[in-house]
Amino acid sequence: MAELTVVGKSVTRVDAGEKVTGEAIYGYDLILPNMLYGKVVFSPRPHAKIKRIDTEKARRLPGVHAVITAKDAPWTHGESIKDKPFLAQGKVRYIGEPVAAVAAEDEDTAQAAAKLIEVEYEDLTAYLDPEEACRPGAMPIHEDFPSYKKMEFVVTSPEMPNVCEHFKLRTGEVEKGFRESDFVFEERYSVPIIQHAAMEPHSSHAQVDPESGRVTIWVANDAPFRALHEISEALGLPKEKIRFINPLQGGGFGSKGGLKVEPIAVALAYHTGGRPVRVKFNREESFISTLTRHEAVIYIKSGVKKDGSIRARQVTIFWGAGAYAEKSPTVCIRGSLPAPGPYRIPHVKVDGYAVYTNKPVAGSFRGYGIPQGAWACEQHTDELASRLGMDPLEFRLKNVYVEGDTSYWGEKLHAVGLKETLIKAAEAIEWGKRDEGIKGSRVGKGLACIQKPTRSPTTSQAGVTVNNKGEVTVLAGTVEIGQGCNTILSQIAAEELKVPIEKVCMHSLDTDFIPFDASTTSSRSTYHMGNAVRRAAIDAREKIALMAAPMLEAKKEDLAFSDGKIYLKDHPEMSLAIGEVIRRKLGPATLLRGDGAYTYEIAKDLDLETGHSDHASAFYMYATQAAEVIVDEETGRVRILRMSAAHDLGKAINPLNCVAQIEGGLAMGIGSALHEHLVVDNQGKVRNPSFLDYHLVTSLDLPKMIPIIVECAEPEGPYGAKGLGEPGLAPTPAAIGNAVANALGVRIHDLPLTPERVYWAIQKGKTKAA
């Protein structure tokens, strides 16, 4: 490969300037001319029939333009299962479900009107525990579930009416594997609900043109093309009649895909005579009425030989889906598949159940099910090592996937940097060295590793234009959610066209003229969109070379690009600025455009009975994190002394940005390990829907972080790149849990590791010892 000029360099983020001056406009900032203000009435009951809704008083309030209920917006949507009404239809299924909405001249009037809407409910039995909702004989939360339209991969279970997906993996004979083992061990683990808590709350603006029927939606959505598809299906409106415009997004972490506020804004916009409507959720509403991360109960049973090889593993996971399916079927599938861990195991059986409950809706969250599985699997792995008397690092090094291994779902793996991440993460915290801790406290070390697939197959398309000044514009549907895609994609375009990065700009995102992209999810953008932008830039470059060849009286093959110019390889002084080539050939007002697309075409869906696929994912990311903790024996408080994170990301297009992603993931992982928990009480009500009570990690809560980049190149990826967005938080809680167990000699199987929980574990350990 020719020497890289800008790829692999820590160039400054291209969006940093507008973000430090306040000029950047986010979805929540948007003020449209003549807009109305929306407000939503949410359900106060976890599960109830709607007996009556009285909107009369609200309608009579001066300044109110629209008051709507399900009668005015009789639509449903859902990515995998069409189960979610725009506004509650006949019954409510969780506290926080939108029931009615108003649009008014100003915020105060909208709020006053919402308060005037009277709703009468008749309570039904609420299911708050996924295992209980799963039991045969449980009353269905969705009575019409069998008749809902579902994607073909959704597997349901007639005897368990609240299961909206049952994932199965069958490899070898797990019972035989247990019989062959010297030692069999079983344990239960749990992960509570947490919330994305992106700093920008959720909002959506919408307008319906009364003449053409065209719907325009302004929203910070991380998958505008998918959202457009969902709205189109729900309304029965052709896609050409719908337009998504993406302002900047103030974080998402999975919460801002799919449809949340959008359906309400659209429904209201049908009743405002063409005026645009803004619907903003405040922080509390964003906590309870958008998305959460799945709570999970995980059972793992393993059989091992005395030599430390794992013979068999059985995993059963109950994913709490909340009241609507949203992305639960695919979280269940793609979270359950790797839950047995990145290990060579001949006999594996997995059953994952996504289960409806009467709680806030769970959906995609950075890591897509991997963090929950890793919490269980990676602690379990340490428990096995401890029973075998093996060092946890040594035990993993003996069992983890290496280059050329076949995974238990039948895929031959390549570009496996897992061992390197294990060794480097361990070294970074001086793995073999033990500290005693001061009196009254104990010190321990722990590590955990993961393998993360990406959604496959998916498509990204891109355009790259060059003007007669040699300025480059990238048209890509990847959403800048803070991860730095605009910088990465600019670097790739600059690299291929050999122009200074300052000459590259990213076009704003508008589905009317930006080429298709599947989504900004699943750590897929650098690889998929990176490939598409690279191809588009190469296409543009080839076109320029073709035009320049006669101008330079040379063959196309004899030309090369550098610093915004095209020149003769043998006579570098014979050159033309690329803008000049375009001006001469196309005239002053024309842009030259290159196009590119990428799909991982050989991807195969998982078999519905066995969970097998020989090409399940375009690439796999690997990571190991290692923690050193100190635990106060008197209070149970866990403090992390240092934490390393070694991530195999293929190739760092921008090392500084990669380090920043790893640090951000770690911080989120540490929060979920030590204190984050969206508490839903026994009445189905969220008790801590504020930053203060939820406790996001602050600048005072974090330890010394040691990010480590491992580059095990993926041949199909752009310059060898895979992805990085999600894995940062996935192994974190398990690494900390293992360190705590190492410090105390007792293990905690439930997250988060609050002082109270740790304190009682210490007391239990003392009782046992006595």
Place this chain on the structure above:
Amino acid sequence: MKKKIEITLNGKKTSLEVPAHRLLLDLLRDEIGLTGTKEGCGTGDCGACTVMLNGKPVNSCLILSGELNGVDIITIEGLKIGPEFHPVQKTFVQDGGAQCGYCTPGMLMMAKALLDENPNPTEEEIRFALSGNLCRCTGYAKIIQAVQDAAAEIRQRRTAQT
């Protein structure tokens, strides 16, 4: 109820007729159109709406418009020094202190407030000063680095001046 107030906003004297019960945050964002000040919670928990009020950092979501007569307010839009970035703006760009950028304006205002008072803060002092400003993206590492670098630049400038 509307109330007439006179304030100095980003160095300019401004007369406004404001709904007295609305928050300073809403006044800035919805009435004046300065959306650089961000709304993260509306309850004083996250610091995204931090502005300087009479030289002190405050959560603009906890202040009523009606109380503002005669005050001096600096928002993120007024942080630049002439056409130039304030040192914290420069180092946030250079060090990668902003990811999604939504907490950034509040962070910058709080960092400015800290550095105005203490141009040589320790890492602990920076962590403490920023502990009321939440960020979900960065893990704070690059933000703290940026504040340290800005402090160094401010000290250097002062030395150069004397």
